Amino acid sequence: MNEQVNLHHIQKQAGVRLKRVSKSFGTVQVIRDVDLEIEGGEFVVFVGPSGCGKSTLLRLIAGLEEVTCGDVLIAGKDVTEEDPSDRGIAMVFQTYALYPHMTVAQNMGFGLKVAGRSKSDVAAKVQQAADVLQLNDYLDRRPGQLSGGQRQRVAIGRAIVRDPDVFLFDEPLSNLDAELRVDMRIEIARLHQKLGNTMIYVTHDQTEAMTLADKIVVLRDGRIEQVGSPSDLYDDPDNMFVGGFIGSPKMNFLDGIMRSDGVEVAGIVLETTALTNRPPDGTPVFVGIRPEHWHLSEDGQPPVPFHVGFSEFLGGASYLYGNIGEKSCTVNVERGAISPRGSMLGLGVDKNHICLFDQDEQRIR
Known part of the structure; x- marks a missing residue:
């Protein structure tokens, strides 16, 4: 019972x-x-x-790759030269790597058995992990008798029984179909709530990042572009790369020119918030606006002309795809507001939802 309390309740x-x-x-x-x-x-x-280097960075934390320079610390201890087995980590890979001739219980407990743990200890750890992952009905089955999602749960269970300080996930859902990915995403989020361990998760899917993360690290070419909560990165990107990568559909980027009373887009001046480092009037900039932040222009507001190319009805949402000036643009509209191809709409946007970027694609604040 003490071991179960340790597994389930001590963060x-x-x-x-x-x-x-x-x-x-x-x-x-x-x-x-x-x-x-x-x-x-x-x-x-x-x-x-x-x-971009995300899996390599995870492998450096795990000790599966040697650091060329720098230090890796886990729980305050420098583990840069430590073997993976001594770092207090457990890793879940994209491939399940289960032994086909072993049962689920044997697969989950194999690492502990090799480490010389007693049969009773192994059985207790496996049972605790099975409870967490709802695998009790499958303990006597072999991997070939399981679905992809069930096999991934077994792979996660194999990590749980080690009772690590840190879980490392390397694109664990990429082999699953779309529906299973959603289900497993929810299960991994619940697992984090139950166990409370530090978890580091690698994915190229920004939807997974947005739905799972407390904190997102956006990487490009081996460098960190921005670190923050999902809402921070979505609402306040540091550069055009982050603004375009986080969010689906991505942020619209339009050509603009700074004016004394705002920023000019397609001949229309839009009001902007106060900027500490405001560029001089006449400076060309990029204007970032999320699809959902456009609205049909109200009376008295100069409309930005939007030429509709085609529309997309997705049930809960509808999108219009077209152009503002020479730039393509996506607009999120109410489901009943689909406009025919070739029509022109006048759009407006609240100044608080306008992001400005310089010619180096860095945010102007």
């Missing part, structure tokens, strides 16, 4: 800290001076396009 508060971590393969540098602090108990998601 592990082992944080992870990366200090100037870099990784090179030969002459190719894939991780570049990454500084990052992850609080104990946080669910942190590394997200970015393919090749």
Whole structure:
């Protein structure tokens, strides 16, 4: 019973800290001076396009790759030179890597058995993990008798029985179909609520990042572009890369010119919020506006002309795709507000929902 209380109710508060971590393969540098602090108990998601270095960064934390320079600390201890087995971590991979000839219970307990744990201890840990993951009805089955989602739960159970300080997930849902991905996403979120361990999760799917994370780390070309909560990154991106990567459909980026009373877009001046580092009048800028922040222009407000190309009805939401000036634009409208192709609408936007970026694609604040 004491072990069960430990597994279910005592939150592990082992944080992870990366200090100037870099990784090179030969002459190719894939991780570049990454500084990052992850609080104990946080669910942190590394997200970015393919090749950005997110899986490599996870493997550096796990000890599966050697750090070229910098330090990795877990629970305040420098583990840069430690073996993976001594770091207090457990990793769940994209591939389940289950032994086909073993039962679910045997797969989950195999690592403990190899480590020399007693049969009773292994059985207790497996039972606790099965309770958490609702696998009790499958303990005597073999992997070939399970669905993809069930096999992934077994792989997660194999990590849980080790009772780690930190869970590392490397794109664990990418082999599942869309419906199973949603179900497993919910299960992983519930798992974090139950166990309270620090969890670091890698994905290229920004929807997974937005729905799971306490904190998102956006990576590009081996560097951190921005760290923050999902709402911070969505509402207040530091640059156009983050604004375009986080959110689906992505943020619209239009050509603008700074004016004394706002920013000019397609011949219309839009009011903006006060800026500490306001560019001089006449400066070209990029104007970022989320699809849902457009509205049909009200009387007395100069409308931004939007030429409708085509529309998309998705049940709960409808989108209009078209152009403002020479730039493509997406507008989220009420489900009954679909407009025919070739029509022109006048749009407005609240000044608080306008993001401005300079020619280097960095945020103007």
